[in-house]
Amino acid sequence: MTKGRVTMFGPDFPFAYDDWITHPSGLGAIPADRHGAKVAIIGAGISGVLAGYELMRMGVRPILYESGQFGGRLRSQAFEGAEGVIAELGGMRFPVSSTGFYHYVDKLGIDSRPFPNPLTPAAGSTVIDLFGETFYAETLADLPPLFREVAQAYDAALEEGANFSALKQAIRDRDAARIKEIWNPIVRDWDERTFYDFVTSSRAFRGLSFKHREVFGQVGFGTGGWDSDFPNSMLEILRVNVTECDENQRFMVGGVEQVPQGLWRHAPDKMVHWPAGTTLASLNGGATRPGARKLYRGADGRLTITDQWGRTDSFDAVIATCQTWLLTTAVETEESLFSHEMWMALDRTRYMQSSKTFVMVDRPFWKDRDPESGRQVMSMTLTDRLTRGTYLFDLGDDRPGVICLTYSWMSDALKMLPQPIERRVELALAALEKVYPKARIRDHIIGDPITVSWESDPNFLGAFKGALPGHYRYNHRMFGHFVQDALPDHQKGLFLAGDDISWTPAWVEGAVQTGLNAVWGVMTHLGGKSPADNPGPGDRFAEWGPVALPG
Missing domain, CATH: 3.50.50.60 (FAD/NAD(P)-binding domain)
Structure with missing residues (x-):
């Protein structure tokens, strides 16, 4: 029973899948x-x-x-000749609120570690490179006030537009009636409105500049830039936020x-x-x-x-x-x-496009400190340049490391689509060298790079749905x-x-x-x-199923 913490319990259909699959009656x-x-x-x-x-x-x-x-899209590709060094081409970060998924992870004894997301301890340090300026941070407090203002504005917008704290508390309490009481009116109000509309129409953002909205779109908070999602239904974003999909994420050691x-x-x-x-x-x-x-x-x-x-x-x-x-x-x-x-x-x-390009490096060199600044020579990076998101995977000081040079969505992913793998790497390195002129990334690359564009795979035609x-x-x-x-x-x-x-x-x-x-x-x-003491999702669907909108 996971009552007391945020899990993916609803909000559209508040059914306890994790309890169902762990019940002794089967x-x-x-x-x-x-x-x-x-x-x-x-x-x-x-x-x-x-x-x-x-x-x-x-x-x-x-x-x-x-x-x-x-x-499927839980695809882990090994780098040739290296033991346990992989590139996660599909899903790579898994929030702890995914309790049904972790039931099977635990059953199989698979180890996981915190994912190196921006501004998390697992990342070590984060660089935000926007508008030609580079900001180094190990916590949000290290960034200029502009970034904290953006984060605070989005928190305020969620409270104003989605009764956010109350909805999260209802999910913690596994109070299906309270969840539906809050969520169903939100569905009716926001089904036909976009993420961008939610941001720009909120009181919190109306009092800020266009640059604040640009920063939010480029950087976001949690899993990175969100402007690729701006045209999507706000309901989709709210579900991610309220069930903490974008927080407390882990990666699977050895590949998902x-x-x-x-x-x-x-x-x-x-x-x-x-x-x-x-x-x-x-x-x-x-x-x-x-x-x-x-x-x-x-x-x-x-x-x-x-x-x-x-x-x-x-x-x-x-x-x-x-x-x-x-x-x-x-x-x-x-x-x-x-x-x-x-x-x-x-x-x-409607499927969204997604592209990733990975290289293997001889060691986690990014942890080296610049003798002049004292900063790590390279960091988890969010930027408005072609790469958008760059992630660093430390597998141990005496082992090769992995760099996801670029993880991009939609129009940024489409820029990579016609490029061969060598050109993708070159484009990414050229962008990152503007951010890290001293890092000498090229000197550390070993083996062959790995890349994916899900929209070009005839078995997928896209990475994932974006309603x-x-x-x-x-x-x-x-x-x-x-x-x-x-x-x-x-x-x-x-x-x-x-x-x-x-x-x-x-x-x-x-x-x-x-x-x-x-x-x-x-x-x-x-x-x-299903047994009487462990009813299944179909047994509860009439009572707790999603609200029906007028046809």
């Missing part, structure tokens, strides 16, 4: 005559693997399809891909039907099937998948965890499996689709999961929660149910 059971039922899972990211793992424990046989790399890989190979202690030692890997013959290319309902009424090489198989249920655009661009999906309203939601999902104003109803349709009592028979048995189905895109807990929703959905579709 998630639920299916009838014995449905043991061994085949359920296809499209996508071997965290949502799909987690759903498969929990369904396997109930006696289901999950069959996973993957068209790209195992792990260990989590889906670990669940793939983990034999649960408690499991029905399958013999002891059974794993997802063993039920799948040691590997996922090729990518799904066709999804339809066969003549016998069962959901049917044809894979990349033409193999066709039928299933008792299907969970689709791929990004929603892939259901029209990569998987030929029978139109009648979803309503036209659902197709509108799936197709109108626009007016998209709340779309999100409501997608998130609530796992409760299928009211659906016509020809639409039942196909479930959606993944962080883009969740209320918190880009955060792993959204993928965990929607994966667990799909587990409940498949369980009930197969005739099962």
